[in-house]
Amino acid sequence: MKAPLFLSASPMGATARGHTLAIEALENLRRHHPSLKVTARDLSQGGFGQITADYAEAILSHADHADPAFTASEILIRELEETDALVIATPMHNYTVPVALKLWIDLVLRAGRSFGFRDGRKVGLLADRPTLILVSSGGLVRGVAASQPDHLSGYLTDVLKTIGICDLSFVFLEALARSDRAEQAIAQGRQEIAADERFGSGPTAEVALLDKVVLPICCRT
Known part of the structure; x- marks a missing residue:
């Protein structure tokens, strides 16, 4: 394993519950790969690019990948190319992804660079990799009780x-706005991660607590 990429999209930063469980999952990976280094990007802090008129023009004109308008997009795509696992911790805002994660998506999905076309259909150009997605929501979003x-x-x-990334595992942390359900949701999410064959703690390993985790993380904002 080269390195995992960790994307955090919560405005709560490191105090977000999804962020806490993501760190635990990354520490589980460390047990199998002791020298593992993590590339982390806090999307909620912004500063990683934007969609501008120059960017749109470069897309429409099929500009070279080295065009200055693509600088931010290239950095984000290379982060994916240089890693072989992906962990995303994101809240659900108004039924879907928060604006910070949407901006990352808009900069990473680029025709001719991260995806191409075959028989008129989009096909991924990046390597597949194990991907863990932790989704935090204030209400219930699954099952018959979904609100x-x-x-x-x-x-x-x-x-x-x-x-090109299809190997996905979702862990939902639901009803976090309800004090009587939040701790139960975290415990269940922790169990689901522990049972995951790639991101789990294994049958004998202990799940690390956030205040005990020390990771060499290359933070990028």
Whole structure:
């Protein structure tokens, strides 16, 4: 394994519950790969690019990948190319992804660079890799008791498939706005991660707590 890429999209940063479980999952990977280094990007802090008129013109004119308008997009795509696992911790905002994650998506999905076309259909140009997606929501979004629709998981599945990433595992942390359900949701999410064959703690390993985790992370904002 080269390195995992960790994307955090919560405005709560490192205090977000999804972020906490993501760190635990990354520490589980460390047990199998002691020298593992993590590339981390806090999308909620912004500063990683934007969609401008120059960017749109470069897309429409099929500009070279070295065009200055693609600088931010190239950095984000190379982060994916240089890693072989992906962990995303994101809240659900208004039924779907938050604006910070949507901007990352818009910069990473680029015709001729991260996806191409075959028989008129989009095909991914990036390598598949194990991907863990932790989704935090204030209400229930799954099952008959769902109180709100889920437009996040299907959308994010389609987005990642477009660039070639299909090996996805979703863990939902639901009803976090309810004090009587939040701790139960975290415990269940932790169990689901522990049972995952790639990101899990294994049958004998202990799941690390956030205040005990020390990872050499290349933070990028």
